[in-house]
Amino acid sequence: MQRSSVIGPVSNRAGLTRQEAGSASGSSDLSYADLTRRIREIVNAVIPPDASIAVVSKGDEELVDPHGHRARHFPESEKGGYAGHYPADGSEAVALVEKARANGVHYLLLPQTAFWWVEHYPELARHLDQRYRKIHADSSTCLIYSLDSLTPPEPHLQSHCSSASESRLEQLDRLLLEEPSGVNRQVSPYDLMYKGSGHPERYFRWGPEALRCIELALLTAGKVDITRILDLPCGHGRVLRTLRAAFPEAEVTACDLDRDSVDFCAEHLGAVPVYSHELPHKIELEGPFDVIWCGSLLTHLNHDRWPGWLELFSSVLSAGSVLVFSVHGRHMIELLRSRELRMGLTDERIDELLRDHDREGFGYRDFANQDGYGVSLSSPSWIWRQLEQSPGLRVLSYTERGWWGLQDTVAVLRES
């Protein structure tokens, strides 16, 4: 029943029609090796880590090996490998999709080499178009559907549907998922987050995913009028550029220790620049703000530095305003425990970090050669104890894996 919040670089608003998919069949300019590589890049960019994907693979193991995702052949045999044959007809294809969905598959991927399915199994094409969200459509690479829940019809079908047929929840969800237009895509050559993202579209996804957390928090709080926003730490505007587009009338303040990034946000993204400081009380912020977004700051600080930051944020929020910050919660802990993720830490430091967390509900270790900056792990119970030290803050939401399926998000309301 889960619905993906991820819309790919080519969103459903520019989706591939059945006709386009059919005419593209067999016409890719890419070599097969390039096609599989490109599909992996797309999967990594548009599908959350750990999601399960069914791939119309014709048994090719290369196609079911996207990094970090649980990929399966489609159709699948009882033992979990390729079934060895195609569905007999469209009805069987639909039934197989629904069976895969019931077994926990979140996405269906049709590589360009399987676009003929769309023509050959019209019942399947109709079923997918009407029931599920097409999150990526590109005639040279692949089609990807999110199978996680019933969704509004594609735009090209909407003229046939009355607005009344879309429930209020579906309208809400569609609006929440809709990305703001006019996001500035200029990237600084010094933007380390961009260089480390692995794929440009992956970099640009962080902003909409953060915006979704913020909008949910504002909805919960019942706050609508947003005139001043703080993004701390802003970096080179990975999230700020989306906030700028989503709240075009608001004043957005960019704050970071990295002065080059603050200057970039001011010059190219229209932000008010404020240089940050290791000591929060020395930061010259002029509040109050209606929204504060603090992504990936407390995730890197030891426990003794949390109170200072929470006090700073609390002091520049007005009554009724909202702070949203991210933390490393259970999911990141599991990734570290299994060593699927190391975050630049040695085995010894990871073990120490996990041991501290398991014992105290909080763990922290410096990155190598970086005194005072590292990786923190925190349990909700521990975070709640920190928030209880700041009277007047009310928790609007604690959401596991709230920020693009990785970091937990905590939203608090300043009551008085």
Add this chain to the structure above:
Amino acid sequence: MAVPREETGTLAPLRALLEKQTTGVPELISPNDTMFSSNPNSSYYFSTGQSALRCIKLAMLGADTGEPSRILDLPSGHGRILRALRAAFPQAELTACDINRDGVDFCAQALGAVPVYSHEDPDDIELMGAFDLIFCGSLFTHLDADRWPGFLELFQSHLSSGGLLVFTTHGRFVVERLRSGEVDYGLGADFVTSLVTEFDQGNGFGYRDYPSYPGFGFSLTSPGWVCTRLWKLPGLQLVSFTERGWNQHQDVVAVRLRP
């Protein structure tokens, strides 16, 4: 009708959609409905359902779930919340479950729910199949700590993949109201004093039986205590924990079964 983001650039259409009252809520109230007879204010009675819907919709948005097809309301009472669920999700199959058999029968006859009689021991409740949404309002607020795991496990075992459980607790707001003496919920000063003392000394949990009702009383829980309990069920993922989410009063916890 929704207004595209491009035309507004604000949260206004989102909020308007969320806050719009659900219409078509059945108005027939059972004469045996103690939730109404104890406070015969129909505006308040129906507002609790609207507020519960708001919490549920926010949780569904947070979890990215679609429309539920099977919903369980436990404890349903005489349908104070269930009637709002009926109006909001008219295509869904609703199951009403309560120890109060008259309440369950009313929900079945007047609100079209599938009736299931509840039981003190959750292991003895005969629920059928998996639910996409379980609403549990004001149950854990009345149970001692040792009875939480049984109900949480029952709910977990009856959630569909990705399904949502939304339940309520007495959190910091209720604790502080009791501590300050602003209200005593009819519990009496001695009861309140011992309850709050137990909460303060009990790592964020306090409970006292109502006089003459062994096994049923008034609980106080800190969010941290609730999360610690939830962490014992690794199949559940926390979607949201909202202080004073229900009617600006009880905390609302939403978890989903990990797909």
